[in-house]
Amino acid sequence: MLVTYEWFEVLVWTALGLSTLAPLVLLVLALIDWKKEQLW
Amino acid sequence: MNAVVLSTEWAIAIVIVFGVLWVAFGWWLGRNNRTLDDFMLAGRNVGFAFASATAMATWITSNTTLLAPQLTYELGVWGMLGYSMAALGLILFAPLAKRIKALMPHGYTCGDFIRRRYGRVAWYVFLIVALAYSFGWLVSLGMGGGILISTLSGLDYRVGMSAILFICVCYTLLGGLKAVIATDFVQTIIILIGVILIAYVGISKLGLEEIHTAVEAKSPQLLNLLFPAALMFLFNNIFFGIGEIFHSNVWWSRAFAFKDKIGKKAFLLAGVLWLPIPIVTGFIALAAPALGLYPASSDMVGPLIAAKILGGVGAFFVFIVVFSAMASSLDSLLAATSDLITKDIYGGIINKNADKEKLLKVSKVSIVILGVITWALCFPRIDTLAAILMITGAFVASTIWPIVFGLYFRRLNGTVAALAMAGGSAVGLTLYFQVGYYVSALSSCVVSLFVCLIGLMAYDEKFDWKRLQ
Known part of the structure; x- marks a missing residue:
């Protein structure tokens, strides 16, 4: 039972999309913490 | 195959530039560290983003x-999916982090918990498991640094490995956990x-x-x-990842260091x-296969493909990414293992009357000693990254149930917890050599669970949670 190209494409693009969001989420959270003076 | 794609001069320049940056950043962050809590736990006040x-x-x-591409190269789609399941360790640790902070608001290490919860015998077994894992991971990280630099730039393995270790030891020493966490943010x-x-x-x-x-x-x-084999790896890796996180002081020290209500x-x-x-x-x-690449050492398949596709620019990025990834884990592991040595081995066995000032000094010395020991173990390149890492799976998976039951149930006693960890590790190690790396964590976890369940049925210890405070 082999992974078809369609599923392979879904898997890779989903992972890549989520990974692209990750640094943005972290930077926004850091900005919020920094504004509230809650980094530490 | 000639894998060198980045000039030696460029590799040295990257190592020096990042090394100076991390060390200076570490010094700057650590300049106000005064107490043991500041150094070991970043003042117990880390915010959500960090x-x-x-x-x-x-x-x-x-x-x-390095290992995710290697496993994908060897096991295919399940290799990368199986590796990504290690995220379950982080996700499942979330409620535990909340529980740990609530039960032990003034705790320092996971060893503290095991000693107070289960007594000294289980604590000794746990320390052996925790230190075996820490050194396995430290060696795999140190070796990874040397292998990366030598493969991509032709610089001698020992020089690259030494440089990465030296840089991480320096900034961890100067800034403590605060430096580790802040550099982690940038490195992420x-x-x-x-x-x-x-x-x-x-x-x-x-x-x-x-x-x-x-x-x-x-x-x-x-x-x-x-x-x-890939399916076995998938399940094995789930339990390996959970065991790695549940037992390791790297994660417990973070649970102690994060602000209240942040950990989960x-x-x-x-x-x-x-x-x-x-x-x-x-x-x-x-x-x-599309590129016709068949690397001699499969742990270098990721960087080699990236370098082949992207040329010098790809090699440059790969170098920086892996260098940052290694530093972000190496510093955490140095700090957390040093905490374990300071609080558990020195403060718990060698000098029980040591005050916090003395412990702060010991903590710094133990970071240096750990760096030297890791360097000595990494010096001969002994095995592939996967083998080094996977052998520790037998140890760590045996701790999952004693920790979970210990945090949530009062019934489990120390003798059973010690037996569960020792028995699970022994069976996991045996199967690692007899069958393969892909069954060691799984079998260790199952044996440990079996022992714990028998213990829960046979004994009814009414542990007083206040003893953890």
């Missing part, structure tokens, strides 16, 4: 950037941008369909959803954000 980033960065190691952003860029450019240059077609024609087993959501977010990373770093290894 907490999430440090949990994520520490879990993105050289193993994520660098790592994520790097792996995303490499993946996007790789897809645009090679094409996903071409990669899939080449794998289907030349190595169809890599796309097989019923690949037996930070670990949850880190787990969700980490989940896709091994797929992004791993899928590129499936391009090997």
Whole structure:
């Protein structure tokens, strides 16, 4: 039972999309913490 | 095959520039550290953004950037999916982090918990397991640094390994956990941008369909959803990842260091954000058949493919990404293992009357000693990254149930917990050598669970939670 190209494409693009969001989420959270003076 | 794609001068320049930056940053962050809590636990006041980033960065190691492609190269789709399941460790640790902070608001290490909860016998067994794992991980990280630099730039393995260790020891020593966490944040952003860029450019240059077609024609087993060894690896890796996180002081020290009510959501977010990373770093290894690449050492397949597709620029990015990934884990491990040595071995066995000032000094000395021991163990390049890492799976998976039951149930007693850890480790190690790495953590976890369940049925100890305060 082999992974078809369609599923392979879904898997890779989903992972890549989520990974692209990750640094943005972290930077926004850091900005919020920094504004509230809650980094530490 | 000549793998050198980055000039030695460039490699040295990157190591020096990043080394100076991290060390200066560490010094700056640590300049106000005064107490043991400041140095070991960043003042117990880490906010949500840094907490999430440090949990994520520490879990993105050289193993994520080197081992995920290697496993994909060897086990196919299940290799990268199996590796990404290690995110479950972070996600499941989230409620535990909340419980740990509530039960032990003034705690320092996971050893503290085991000693107070189960007594000294279980604590000794746990320390052996925890230290075996810490050194296994430290060696795999140190070796990863040396292998990366030598493969990509031709610089001697020992020089690269020594440089990375030296830099991490310096800034951990100067800044303590605060430096570790702040550099983790920066390193996470660098790592994520790097792996995303490499993946996007790789897809645009090679094409996903071409990669899939080449794998289907030349190595169809890599796309097989019923690949037996890969399926075993998937389940083994889930328990390995959970065991690694549940028992390790790297994560417990973070649970103690995060602000109140931050631990649970930070670990949850880190787990969700980490989940896709091994797929992004791993899928590129499936391009090997399309490129006709068959590396002599499979742990270098990821960097070699990235360098082949992207040329010098790719090698540059790979170098920075893996360098940051290694540093983000190495510093955490140095700090957390030093805490364990300081609080448990020195403060708990050697000098029980040591005050916090003395412990602060011991903590700094033990970071240096750990660095030297790791360097000595890494000096002879003894095995592949996977073998070094996987052997520790037998140890860590045996701790999952004693920790979970110990945190939530009063019934389990210390003798049973010690037996569960020792028995699980022994069976896991035996099967590692008799069958393969892909069953060691799984078997260790099952044996440990079995022992714990028998203990829960046979004894009814009414542990007083206040003893953990």
